[in-house]
Amino acid sequence: MRKLTTALLTTALLIAGCGNDTGETPETLRLVAHDSFADAVTDETFRAFTEETGIEVEVLAAGDAGSMVTQAVLTAGNPTADVMFGVDDTFLSRALDGDIFTEHTSALIDTVPDSLKLGPENLVTPIDFGDVCLNYDKEWFASTQIHVPTKLDDLRSDVYAGALVVEHPATSSPGLAFMLATIDEFGEDGWLDFWEDLRDKGVEVVPDWTTAYYEDFTRYGGDRSMVVSYASSPPAEVIFAEEPLDAAPTGVIEAGCYRQVEFAGVLDGTEYPEAAGDLIDFMLSVPFQETIPINWFVFPANSEAELPQEFVEHTVIPDDPTQLDPQYIADNREAWIQQWADLMEG
Amino acid sequence: MPTRRIRWGWVAVAALPALFLTYFFAYPLGRILSLGLSEMSIGSTGLQSRLVSVGWFTLWQATLSTVLTFIFAAPMTWAVGRYEFRGRKLAMALVTVPFVLPTVVVGTAFVALGWRESIGAILAAHVFFNVAVVVRTVGSQWRRLDPDLLNAAATLGASPLEVMRRVTLPLLRPSLAAAASIVFLFTFTSFGVILILGGFTFATLEVEIYRQAIVLFDLPLAAALAVIQLVGVSLALYLYSRYQERHSASWELASEDAVPRPAGRARIGVYGSIIGTLAVLAIPLAVLLTRSLGSFDDLFAADLIVGSPVEAIRNSLLTAVAATAIALVIGIMAATFVSHRSGTLSRWFDTTLMLPLGTSAVAIGLGFIVALDWPVDLRASLALVPIAHALVAIPFVVRIVLPTMRSIDPDLRHAAATLGAKPISVWRRVDLPLVSRAALVAAGFSVVISLGEFGATTFVARPNTATIPTLIFRLLSRPGPASFGTAMALSIVLAALTAAVILWVDRFRVGDIGSF
Numbered sequence: 001m002r003k004l005t006t007a008l009l010t011t012a013l014l015i016a017g018c019g020n021d022t023g024e025t026p027e028t029l030r031l032v033a034h035d036s037f038a039d040a041v042t043d044e045t046f047r048a049f050t051e052e053t054g055i056e057v058e059v060l061a062a063g064d065a066g067s068m069v070t071q072a073v074l075t076a077g078n079p080t081a082d083v084m085f086g087v088d089d090t091f092l093s094r095a096l097d098g099d100i101f102t103e104h105t106s107a108l109i110d111t112v113p114d115s116l117k118l119g120p121e122n123l124v125t126p127i128d129f130g131d132v133c134l135n136y137d138k139e140w141f142a143s144t145q146i147h148v149p150t151k152l153d154d155l156r157s158d159v160y161a162g163a164l165v166v167e168h169p170a171t172s173s174p175g176l177a178f179m180l181a182t183i184d185e186f187g188e189d190g191w192l193d194f195w196e197d198l199r200d201k202g203v204e205v206v207p208d209w210t211t212a213y214y215e216d217f218t219r220y221g222g223d224r225s226m227v228v229s230y231a232s233s234p235p236a237e238v239i240f241a242e243e244p245l246d247a248a249p250t251g252v253i254e255a256g257c258y259r260q261v262e263f264a265g266v267l268d269g270t271e272y273p274e275a276a277g278d279l280i281d282f283m284l285s286v287p288f289q290e291t292i293p294i295n296w297f298v299f300p301a302n303s304e305a306e307l308p309q310e311f312v313e314h315t316v317i318p319d320d321p322t323q324l325d326p327q328y329i330a331d332n333r334e335a336w337i338q339q340w341a342d343l344m345e346g
Numbered sequence: 347m348p349t350r351r352i353r354w355g356w357v358a359v360a361a362l363p364a365l366f367l368t369y370f371f372a373y374p375l376g377r378i379l380s381l382g383l384s385e386m387s388i389g390s391t392g393l394q395s396r397l398v399s400v401g402w403f404t405l406w407q408a409t410l411s412t413v414l415t416f417i418f419a420a421p422m423t424w425a426v427g428r429y430e431f432r433g434r435k436l437a438m439a440l441v442t443v444p445f446v447l448p449t450v451v452v453g454t455a456f457v458a459l460g461w462r463e464s465i466g467a468i469l470a471a472h473v474f475f476n477v478a479v480v481v482r483t484v485g486s487q488w489r490r491l492d493p494d495l496l497n498a499a500a501t502l503g504a505s506p507l508e509v510m511r512r513v514t515l516p517l518l519r520p521s522l523a524a525a526a527s528i529v530f531l532f533t534f535t536s537f538g539v540i541l542i543l544g545g546f547t548f549a550t551l552e553v554e555i556y557r558q559a560i561v562l563f564d565l566p567l568a569a570a571l572a573v574i575q576l577v578g579v580s581l582a583l584y585l586y587s588r589y590q591e592r593h594s595a596s597w598e599l600a601s602e603d604a605v606p607r608p609a610g611r612a613r614i615g616v617y618g619s620i621i622g623t624l625a626v627l628a629i630p631l632a633v634l635l636t637r638s639l640g641s642f643d644d645l646f647a648a649d650l651i652v653g654s655p656v657e658a659i660r661n662s663l664l665t666a667v668a669a670t671a672i673a674l675v676i677g678i679m680a681a682t683f684v685s686h687r688s689g690t691l692s693r694w695f696d697t698t699l700m701l702p703l704g705t706s707a708v709a710i711g712l713g714f715i716v717a718l719d720w721p722v723d724l725r726a727s728l729a730l731v732p733i734a735h736a737l738v739a740i741p742f743v744v745r746i747v748l749p750t751m752r753s754i755d756p757d758l759r760h761a762a763a764t765l766g767a768k769p770i771s772v773w774r775r776v777d778l779p780l781v782s783r784a785a786l787v788a789a790g791f792s793v794v795i796s797l798g799e800f801g802a803t804t805f806v807a808r809p810n811t812a813t814i815p816t817l818i819f820r821l822l823s824r825p826g827p828a829s830f831g832t833a834m835a836l837s838i839v840l841a842a843l844t845a846a847v848i849l850w851v852d853r854f855r856v857g858d859i860g861s862f
Contacts, residue, residue, distance in 0.1 A: 030726060038810040039820040060726050061816075062807040063711075066560040071715045071807055073563075074381070080715065080725045080807050094563055170561065171541055206462075207542055210450065210822050214830055215457045240826025334562050345547055
């Protein structure tokens with residue numbers, strides 16, 4: 001019932017927004033996003049929005065999230081697009097400091113759990129979240145009869161020596177997220193000691209996720225049975241399997257997950273602030289939110305959206321993931337990465 | 347002589363390339379650098395030692411990569427430059443394939459072969475990517491050398507080595523220098539290879555600029571690094587351009603029909619060089635092939651959710667055609683100007699044309715975003731993609747066409763002019779036919795650059811039209827054996843497409859060039 005109400009409300013708002021005579025109705029709205037979002041956009045993605053409002057959506061791809069935010073800060077007030085999507089919690093404070101957004105509070109903001117609202121609600125709207133978690137190879141753990149670790153501290157044990165591959169936090173977004181998770185877990189005084197132990201136990205460091213997952217992970221013929229990946233990786237293994245699978249071949253370790261939240265905002269200087277706001281509301285509405293997992297392998301921010309069956313069966317959404325304050329991250333990230341690099345490469 | 351009229355003609359020839367480079371290169375770069383530098387505070391701590399180590403590494407790895415590329419490319423260049431033989435065109439097409447493969451794909455192949463996070467892996471990858479530059483640039487000039495010159499030297503008692511050292515190499519100097527400068531600039535500004543195969547331990551100036559501008563958002567420092575990179579590249583290019591001007595002689599271009607077929611031991615040498623070179627280059631490709639087996643069906647399956655490969659192939663080809671057209675027009679006009687005028691202006695013009703290759707892609711990309719909203723807002727235009735590709739391709743066109751243009755005997759032009767031909771028809775009747783072969787080689791390179799280009803455009807907000815490299819990245823960024831296999835299969839398609847395009851371009855022999 002609540003779902004129906006929301007849907008009706010959304011439609012009503014969209015129609016109202018469209019018929020509003022104070023704001024102009026553009027033929028096309030431009031949405032700037034990072035490559036990994038833009039690359040999966042098809043003709044279907046915004047079709048419902050175009051049918052309801054008559055407005056076409058043109059998607060601009062702007063590199064990785066960092067490049068996108070940098071570009072937006074450089075063009076603050078004279079943006080290349082009307083809406084930005086995909087700024088995450090690690091880049092949020094840079095975007096806010098750069099004054100790139102103008103006010104818009106989504107009509108559906110109450111559907112979003114408070115834990116995702118890491119920024120001012122009137123400037124940025126959470127659209128999705130994804131958990132960076134350790135994944136493990138079920139077959140390897142079954143055949144060696146070693147227990148799957150249940151907390152990060154377990155990784156210090158000799159049992160897991162040479163079993164883990166991580167991505168470098170300077171070149172990889174999951175790598176950075178996992179480093180942040182260890183800072184939250186062990187505190188500023190203890191996290192480097194933890195990494196020193198991992199180093200002594202032979203942790204492998206690689207530049208990017210693709211190398212870690214496809215070269216080093218035992219699932220793909222490597223020699224590491226645990227990899228820093230996503231909570232959505234096991235369902236992806238099932239969805240993209242060559243032969244149909246009953247169960248995911250990989251599992252998620254719930255301890256030490258880091259939750260990345262992605263936000264959308266109306267770019268300051270747009271000619272069409274109202275239509276831009278409508279687009280954000282559309283992206284937070286249930287029909288769009290329910291297409292998010294299968295297309296982008298992250299989870300909907302709207303708590304009323306339902307997950308596809310593969311996701312319900314093959315993943316876990318950690319109860320208590322790590323999150324750090326965006327400002328705290330922005331203030332310390334450079335120093336943390338440097339300390340980490342000095343330790344691991346020194 | 348109607349000198350006045352000729353000079354105005356030259357102004358017109360120079361104007362279009364000059365305007366293009368000013369608006370799409372100098373102006374955006376100037377805007378972003380001044381924006382960064384205006385916020386600069388002098389005396390950052392720890393900067394200087396970092397700068398020295400990064401700058402030094404950038405310089406020596408680029409120099410070493412260039413030398414190694416020449417050593418590896420030498421046997422094949424000799425074979426295709428000196429002889430005509432069956433399968434030569436196919437070999438030329440195949441050697442070009444590595445040049446277009448996306449860095450990340452080659453990176454995974456190298457890692458699978460056990461090459462990871464080492465300077466050896468970086469150098470090997472640089473050689474792998476750039477062999478085609480040497481083979482194609484030098485090989486195509488070699489074939490036009492007058493065999494009588496070489497035969498005369500041999501008849502006079504020179505040993506083959508002496509002929510090589512005293513006749514062939516000096517005559518090839520323009521194209522050797524051109525290939526060296528291109529390989530050097532490519533490896534000097536190397537980005538993806540360093541990130542993937544160098545880990546965090548090795549950083550070029552380009553990697554450091556990215557890190558400062560995008561990861562740490564220290565624009566002033568990034569701008570300062572970009573300026574240092576630009577100054578270094580300009581200096582190297584200026585020296586190179588003086589060298590090239592001084593050492594290029596006019597000689598008569600021979601017809602390619604005169605290129606002999608190898609016999610006896612030469613035959614073994616030719617086929618040995620070709621097979622050996624291609625076999626080494628094929629090792630990483632073989633890794634891709636084994637991993638893509640069984641995934642070719644998926645490539646054209648209707649439910650591939652990341653986008654249609656057919657559409658991506660079409661987009662890639664359309665972009666390549668547009669980029670090549672721009673690069674040929676601008677590049678040939680510029681080369682015509684440079685080859686006909688000597689002196690400081692021409693030399694600076696020549697140097698400036700090369701600069702886009704040696705300039706930070708991060709800086710140009712961000713410059714586009716800051717600057718190109720005037721007079722029309724081009725910042726998110728579809729046209730920006732082929733224009734960015736053309737900026738990378740123009741230096742190739744100029745470097746490949748210029749040696750041939752310089753070697754045209756001025757007497758030919760004078761004769762035509764004396765016989766009453768206007769400058770434009772002298773150009774059309776004399777220069778163009780002689781240059782068209784080199785222009786075709788250049789066109790092939792432009793197409794290939796555009797097909798494989800990923801770096802320069804990733805720092806620009808561009809309309810979301812999938813190209814082949816984009817789709818490969820998309821597939822590689824999600825888990826599952828099917829996605830990985832499909833990405834590898836698509837890489838093989840890209841390789842095959844490249845070979846096909848090169849074979850097709852090589853078929854054209856415009857008019858009766860060479861038979862004069």
